[in-house]
Amino acid sequence: MKPITLQEIADTLGISVSTASKALKDYPDVSQRTKRLVKELAATLNYTPNSFAVNLRTKESMTIGLIIPEVVHHFFSSVIKGIIYQAEKKGYLVITLQSNESYELEKKQIALLMRKNVDGILISLANQTANFDHLKEVIEQDKPLVMFDKIAKVLPCSKVIINDRKAAYTATKHLVDSGCKRIAHFRGPLLPQNSIDRFLGYKKAIEDHDIQYDPSLVYICEDMSFEEGKKYAQKLYEEHKDVDGIFVNTDLVAIGAITQLKELGVKIPEDIAIVGFSNWFMSSAITPTLTTIDQPGFKMGKTAFKRLLKEMKKKKNDEKTDPKIIELETSLVKRDSTPT
Amino acid sequence: MKPITLQEIADTLGISVSTASKALKDYPDVSQRTKRLVKELAATLNYTPNSFAVNLRTKESMTIGLIIPEVVHHFFSSVIKGIIYQAEKKGYLVITLQSNESYELEKKQIALLMRKNVDGILISLANQTANFDHLKEVIEQDKPLVMFDKIAKVLPCSKVIINDRKAAYTATKHLVDSGCKRIAHFRGPLLPQNSIDRFLGYKKAIEDHDIQYDPSLVYICEDMSFEEGKKYAQKLYEEHKDVDGIFVNTDLVAIGAITQLKELGVKIPEDIAIVGFSNWFMSSAITPTLTTIDQPGFKMGKTAFKRLLKEMKKKKNDEKTDPKIIELETSLVKRDSTPT
DNA sequence: CTGAAAGCGCTTACAG
DNA sequence: CTGAAAGCGCTTACAG
Known part of the structure; x- marks a missing residue:
């Protein structure tokens, strides 16, 4: 079944293609009668303009x-x-x-x-x-x-x-306000701007609150996966027993971290408090539910x-x-x- | 900056559009020299055929x-x-x-x-x-x-x-094999075929193993959300204390059910065993990890x-x-x- | 109010 | 080996 063309409509109506085209598009200089005839026929034949031709003409x-x-x-x-x-x-x-x-x-x-x-x-x-x-x-x-x-x-x-920097600042400040004194950061890769900005927000928040910035508390996640969350939580646990808060670059990683810390017997939030980023819907489903930054996707x-x-x-x-x-x-x- | 057309290439080379077109597409009946000239010019001008025109011609x-x-x-x-x-x-x-x-x-x-x-x-x-x-x-x-x-x-x-029916059968049979005697099913909406098939697989599996099918153990999820998982787990807990296994239509709902049952103090899998469907990656992240059917998306x-x-x-x-x-x-x- | 004509940029069957 | 011509299906400026 081949699609109908304007030509065919014009032919059966005994008018020209130009008039048929204009009738369909309600040009003011076409008689009501012609418009009605064309539109009716188009409707019964289920005509739709060939989009390829329209694209070529309109360049859209x-x-x-x-x-x-x-x-x-x-x-x-x-x-x-x-x-x-x-x-x-x-x-x-x-x-x-x-x-x-x-x-x-x-x-x-x-x-x-x-x-x-x-x-x-x-x-x-x-x-x-x-x-x-x-x-x-x-x-x-x-x-x-x-x-x-x-x-x-x-x-x-x-x-x-x-505003990644501001949001990260808010997240980190919330940890400070909750009484955390030694706050780690699981950040994203080095290149993307938002991973940089979240890191900068974190850094500024702790420095603004008289906590010494310690680069060894910053862990870089390459693919920001659940597994990396577990991995760096384990590493952090081994390297820095005194950490009492983590701001994590994204929820999935945070959930990985929580899973691992729970396995290690760390109490959340009593021993370590955690804030994620993005408000992935799973964040309200895990135990404990995850404090996070809502990012309106x-x-x-x-x-x-x-x-x-x-x-x-x-x-x-x-x-x-x-x-x-x-x-x-x-x-x-x-x-x-x-x-x- | 307007895009280059074949016409322009042909003009600067002093040949016809047809030949230029054929040269670019390596038609056998064009001289090597012409082909080279056209291709070189096309490359330096960064020529790409206008897709709208190509669509119209080729109808693809x-x-x-x-x-x-x-x-x-x-x-x-x-x-x-x-x-x-x-x-x-x-x-x-x-x-x-x-x-x-x-x-x-x-x-x-x-x-x-x-x-x-x-x-x-x-x-x-x-x-x-x-x-x-x-x-x-x-x-x-x-x-x-x-x-x-x-x-x-x-x-x-x-x-x-x-094969939804077969997969659901396998899932339910696994519950039976694990010793479950009274198995509930959280199913999907009534219309979709796969929700029907999973239900039928569930029904056949229990009947094949001499467990009486009980329609009151089948709960219908409308939107198959985390919340529905919680809701029906709560309902099931109130209505049927004797249930010891649930086959859930999809992992997200299963995770909702697990969350709610944990809150109610139900031990999984000791009191109630659960099998999900789809192997959503979150299934290996929750506690307890979820037994499920892997569906290769x-x-x-x-x-x-x-x-x-x-x-x-x-x-x-x-x-x-x-x-x-x-x-x-x-x-x-x-x-x-x-x-x- | 209607229509002939040009043209969007290409492809391809045909002629030379 | 090259090119003129037709045509894909439409739109629109222009003439009548």
Whole structure:
């Protein structure tokens, strides 16, 4: 069954393709009668314009590209959901690609999306990405680009983020306020900005409260997995018996740490208090429930798409847009892994 | 900066567009010299063919559509990852849509993808979908369609599934073998086939082992959430003190049940043994670790795409394909929530 | 109010 | 070996 074309509609109605086209799109200079006839026939034939032809003519695909480090991840999948939801609402479709934290893949995927002629690109950087030329080119080609969560500060494009430093400060301060004197930090890899910012927030919070910063209390997680949480909790337990609080870069690692510490007979929060980051829903399910920073993934996705849409529209009207940095609110969720 | 066109390449080289096109695609009837010149210029100008024009000509978009009930879900996001991974490997991009378990949305999204002219569609049904006309139409329009996980048995298209009934039988039999005499079942909603099949597997397993089937021991979860696990565990505890085993439709609910039972002072697995379903990675992280059925999400995604690709290729060559049902292996993962 | 024409950028069957 | 031509299915500026 071949799809109906405008040509066929025009032919059976004995009118021209141009008129049929205009009738369907409600151009004011077409008679009511013709409009009615065309629309009725289109409806009964179940006509839909060939999107390939429309794309070619309008140079728009109503499709955007999304590059994300890892799909199987509670925070990121929430962001994806927010993006897809908002995009569909506005008539856009989303092509999702996973960079797998690899710079090379990310670069290839940017090229793929550019070749595909998507109307705009949303990206959260791979941990390994330290060179931004591939993204600079996107900007130079005047293709709307919005970064979220894992961003590159130097790039002149819009960004949707949380204030990682401030949130980490709040988290760490909560440990201090709970009476912790010696606070460790399980941080993320060295490159990504948010892992740096969370570390800086941690450092500032303890120094502001007259606790000596001790680099040996900072453990670097490479893949931020449950296993790493267990591993570094074990290591910390062996190396630093005096630690009484840990601020962990992300909930999954924190849950790993809790699991291991429980196994070692450490009481949480009495012996060691723990604060995580992201408010993964599992955090309220484990024992003890995890105090953490709520990071609004779904909202971040929606916001990032909204910003991208604005820039795509501006571009269509040949207007310039200035990059904007949108900061989303986070909040401390107090639970049982810190003392009340 | 406007993209380069073939026309421009042809002009600067003083040849025709046709020859330039053929040179780039290595047609045998173009001189080596011309090929070299065109390819070199294309490379230096960073030429890529306009995908809209190519789509229109070839009637292919190298894009597929994916409709999934819920993106923020460990099993489904693993499937998505498998699909995206395999598709990218073969030069295809994936447009993902979330049906949110809603029939109406799913129907709209099918229409969206058809209008978009994707080369094929991958779908896992919404729980609420009981009418399949929208999918029948896809099949009638001869658009390759492969269902996975949540399928409709009656539809004449390929399907990638696990044997839910068999897996549920294995899970329940494991409880029987562990000495359980009175086994409850937390099942999924009434409509989806896999929720039905898991229930049937449960029922058959107990009946095969001379345990009386008791409908009052079957609890129906509507949204299969952590909270429902807690709720029905509480209810079960109040209504049936004699239950000594539960087979739960999915890990998240099982973890909710464990959490609640622990709170009630029930010993797991001594008082009540529990088996989940899906082998969500959190299952090995909670205490006690959860015995469960491993459901290969990533592999299911890869397999579904491979099958779709085969059908898309066949269609391109005007060959027929017979629907094929591909059953993936599952396995019982024994952990601490059942006695050793 | 309607339609002929140009054109989006490519591919490919055909002629030379 | 090269190129003119047709055509994919639409949109829109222009003429009448």
